[in-house]
Amino acid sequence: xxKLSIIQWASLAVFLLAIFIAVPGFIAASGRSDLYxxxxxxxxxxxxxxxxxxxxxxxxxxxxxxxxxxxxxxxSAILVTKAGMSFWLSLxxxxxxxxxxxxxxxVPILRxxxxxxxxxxxxxxxxxxxxxxxxxxxxGAKGITSIPLPGGVSILGLTxxxxxATLENPRLAFYYAACVLMVLTFAAMYRLVNSRLGHxxxxxxxxxxxxxxxxxxxxxxxxxxxxxxxxxxGIGGAVFGSIAQxxxxxxxxxxxxxxxxxxxxxxxxxxxxGPMLGTLVLYFGWDLLFELGRFQLLAYSSLxxxxxxxxxxxxxxxxxxxxxxxDK
Amino acid sequence: MSHLLEVRHVTKKFGGxxxxxxxxxxxxxxxILSVIGPNGAGKSTLFKMISxxxxxxxxxxxxxxxxxxxxxxxxxARKGVVRTFQETTIxxxxxxxxxxxxxxxxxxxxxxxxxxxxxxxxxxDVDSFGQYADDLIEFLGMAEIANEQASNLPQGNLRALGIAxxxxxxxxxxxxxxxxxxxxxxxxxxxxxxxxxxxxxxxVTVLLVEHDMPAVMNISDRxxxxxxxxxxAEGTPTEIQNNEKVIEAYLGSADDEIxx
Numbered sequence: 001x002x003k004l005s006i007i008q009w010a011s012l013a014v015f016l017l018a019i020f021i022a023v024p025g026f027i028a029a030s031g032r033s034d035l036y037x038x039x040x041x042x043x044x045x046x047x048x049x050x051x052x053x054x055x056x057x058x059x060x061x062x063x064x065x066x067x068x069x070x071x072x073x074x075x076s077a078i079l080v081t082k083a084g085m086s087f088w089l090s091l092x093x094x095x096x097x098x099x100x101x102x103x104x105x106x107v108p109i110l111r112x113x114x115x116x117x118x119x120x121x122x123x124x125x126x127x128x129x130x131x132x133x134x135x136x137x138x139x140g141a142k143g144i145t146s147i148p149l150p151g152g153v154s155i156l157g158l159t160x161x162x163x164x165a166t167l168e169n170p171r172l173a174f175y176y177a178a179c180v181l182m183v184l185t186f187a188a189m190y191r192l193v194n195s196r197l198g199h200x201x202x203x204x205x206x207x208x209x210x211x212x213x214x215x216x217x218x219x220x221x222x223x224x225x226x227x228x229x230x231x232x233x234g235i236g237g238a239v240f241g242s243i244a245q246x247x248x249x250x251x252x253x254x255x256x257x258x259x260x261x262x263x264x265x266x267x268x269x270x271x272x273x274g275p276m277l278g279t280l281v282l283y284f285g286w287d288l289l290f291e292l293g294r295f296q297l298l299a300y301s302s303l304x305x306x307x308x309x310x311x312x313x314x315x316x317x318x319x320x321x322x323x324x325x326x327d328k
Numbered sequence: 329m330s331h332l333l334e335v336r337h338v339t340k341k342f343g344g345x346x347x348x349x350x351x352x353x354x355x356x357x358x359x360i361l362s363v364i365g366p367n368g369a370g371k372s373t374l375f376k377m378i379s380x381x382x383x384x385x386x387x388x389x390x391x392x393x394x395x396x397x398x399x400x401x402x403x404x405a406r407k408g409v410v411r412t413f414q415e416t417t418i419x420x421x422x423x424x425x426x427x428x429x430x431x432x433x434x435x436x437x438x439x440x441x442x443x444x445x446x447x448x449x450x451x452x453d454v455d456s457f458g459q460y461a462d463d464l465i466e467f468l469g470m471a472e473i474a475n476e477q478a479s480n481l482p483q484g485n486l487r488a489l490g491i492a493x494x495x496x497x498x499x500x501x502x503x504x505x506x507x508x509x510x511x512x513x514x515x516x517x518x519x520x521x522x523x524x525x526x527x528x529x530x531x532v533t534v535l536l537v538e539h540d541m542p543a544v545m546n547i548s549d550r551x552x553x554x555x556x557x558x559x560x561a562e563g564t565p566t567e568i569q570n571n572e573k574v575i576e577a578y579l580g581s582a583d584d585e586i587x588x
Contacts (some may be wrong), residue, residue, distance in 0.1 A: 215405035
């Protein structure tokens with residue numbers, strides 16, 4: 001368990017100051033409150049992408065995170081609207097439910113490697129969408145609408161989280177909530193990758209046979225990792241549903257699953273913080289190209305191809321010239 | 329006398345092809361036993377069945393009287409029977425030291441969650457892994473390459489790394505897959521000495537599969553000879569050298585290959 005260096009502590013402090021103080025300050029000064037929605041989305045998508053990144057870390061290409069985000073969104077929406085549960089309690093439950101589903105699905109499909117696993121995972125999003133259309137509890141194509149905003153949480157009269165419905169600016173509240181969740185996620189990911197589980201994942205990514213020869217129960221670790229990944233997908237999806245106050249079978253589609261994967265590629269598969277940067281760049285990149293009108297998709301795709309050709313290890317490999325990353 | 333490892337009537341069929349037919353032999357504690365045979369004799373198949381990387385068709389392998397065939401590889405490793413691979417099977421982007429630390433998985437006392445939260449046991453484990461890795465690196469004389477990434481190592485060092493990874497699990501029996509393949513005389517002698525040292529100093533019983541005859545004659549206490557999937561001889565190096573069936577099996581190209 002490595003201790004953080006002074007530089008790392010300093011960059012962490014700068015990062016936290018930036019997202020919690022500088023960004024809201026800038027938005028207040030410039031009046032561009034639409035940015036809140038964008039940045040909140042980036043934070044939430046990066047949580048789900050972090051999960052995908054973790055499955056890459058055991059050598060599995062996961063194009064199914066949309067499925068778990070959708071599951072998370074529905075579970076939270078159903079618990080809040082039908083059972084009257086507090087959103088903050090439904091959030092971990094949504095994650096756990098997604099993780100449970102991942103265990104059931106993961107046991108058979110995680111034996112597959114390479115393109116075979118990727119293909120199966122690609123189907124998952126469609127399967128969940130179709131299931132949501134068919135089940136009565138998810139209300140079919142009409143989806144679940146008018147989900148109340150998250151309520152307050154207080155312990156012994158001390159308000160920990162205010163009721164979002166009474167707030168003047170719920171967008172700022174969502175932004176803070178998403179940032180807190182993102183920081184927690186990536187802190188946990190950093191810790192995990194540098195702990196024994198992370199070492200075992202790396203050993204499996206590099207050679208599963210050798211890993212099993214030294215006594216690692218590889219199928220066990222694969223399922224653990226896939227369930228953590230899906231837990232994060234479920235959390236991201238649940239908060240998204242709460243912001244939109246609605247969930248539809250089309251809330252997360254195959255394209256979203258592909259984007260989660262692209263975020264990881266773009267940021268760098270060898271870097272824990274890769275998915276965060278990847279999500280930011282990909283999300284804003286798409287918006288910035290809006291001016292190009294009908295050429296938007298063409299320019300976007302070409303840029304992605306060029307980036308992957310010249311920076312196969314992701315954007316973060318730029319930051320550390322000559323220095324070895326966690327991988328490759 | 330009870331044997332450490334017993335191979336009992338092991339047969340392996342791939343469809344209509346019989347790769348191993350009714351093989352039986354024993355490995356005694358603290359012995360170096362080699363399985364040799366011409367190409368296609370079924371050595372590798374037998375090796376994989378002993379380490380449970382392949383199921384047997386019939387027959388079983390016992391370790392201290394307990395069946396270890398037809399299990400999962402990690403379960404067999406847990407019991408103390410660990411195999412090595414040929415040089416391409418390594419953790420490419422880990423250094424020698426990192427590989428050895430990861431390979432001590434079986435020595436871990438803390439749970440995975442314990443490592444995540446950094447419990448006291450986990451900290452002790454991490455310290456002990458580092459200590460053990462340093463000891464092992466010293467023992468194997470790999471200090472100079474300890475922090476070298478595996479993908480940058482030359483072939484000879486990769487073999488030693490493979491053995492180091494196997495030894496890091498603290499095995500009772502180490503199964504070596506062609507440890508001398510593709511090595512010149514000097515490298516082979518170094519490896520022979522290393523394998524002996526592993527047996528003598530660490531008390532590890534060694535079973536190896538190999539076709540470098542001089543090295544096998546030099547290193548083995550006993551030898552098992554396979555030909556066309558059948559076991560044709562078993563004995564000390566001298567007995568094997570004088571065994572007519574063995575000479576016949578190797579006839580033609582054989583004489584210099586066996587080293588007699």
